[in-house]
Amino acid sequence: MTDMQEAPGDVVMTRIGQAMMLLHGGDREEARNRFAALWSEIGERGEALHRCTLAHYMADAQDDAGDELAWDLRALAAADGLRQDRLTAHRASLxxxxxxxxxxxxxxxxxxxxxxxxxxxxxxxxxxxxxxxxxxxxxxxxxxxxxxxxxxxxxxx
The missing domain is CATH 1.20.58 (Methane Monooxygenase Hydroxylase; Chain G, domain 1)
Structure with a gap:
């Protein structure tokens, strides 16, 4: 997935981006903790873009291959619920x-x-x-x- 940029006013995407920076900086545990806290807030019924993005990066933060698979499956399921108009509102080029x-x-x-x-x-x-x-x-x-x-x-x- 392409790196997501913050849409104006999208606090969830901002928080996902902050956790992604921790992950890319090598702090997997703190990234996992922040992703988990976000997931507990948005859960399985949250907005598809948020769920897809969060699950995609949460998978990258896993140490266990089975856990990584579970998160990647969540990301795919959320992508199936994405609407192009919502994605375009987030970033026109996506x-x-x-x-x-x-x-x-x-x-x-x-x-x-x-x-x-x-x-x-x-x-x-x-x-x-x-x-x-x-x-x-x-x-x-x-x-x-x-x-x-x-x-x-x-x-x-």
Whole structure:
């Protein structure tokens, strides 16, 4: 998923961004704590953009592959509930379809970690099917390269 920028007045996205900075700075435990506190506030019925973004980054903060998978599945489920008009209001350049290559890549990686290659390949296929929406830029190229790396890893098993 692309890094999210704060929409004016979106306090939840601001708080997610603050926890993301902790995560990217190496403070996984504090990031996890903040993500967990946010999740307890917004929960399964919160706004889809908030749930998708939060679950996507909470997955990255997990130490256990099973927990990571559970959060990535929540992110995918939330993405399925995203509306393009809400996403455009957050940032005009975002498209709901652009979330799926990254979300499926993450699920493929989770399943690979859990030694479930059939499920990993299923999500690799889904990520490939969604690649056409990504631009030929650093983000799109990073996703494509990560897919190639994971495919090589699965082929070596």
């Amino acid at each position: 498209a709901v379809r652009a979330f799926y290559p990254s979300l499926h890549l993450n699920l493929a990686a989770d399943y690979a970690k859990l030694h479930r290659p059939a499920e990993a390949r299923l999500h690799l296929d889904r990520a490939h099917a969604a690649l056409d929406v990504l631009n030929d830029d650093a983000y799109g190229n990073d996703i494509r390269e990560a897919l190639r790396r994971l495919e090589r890893q699965l082929d070596a098993v």
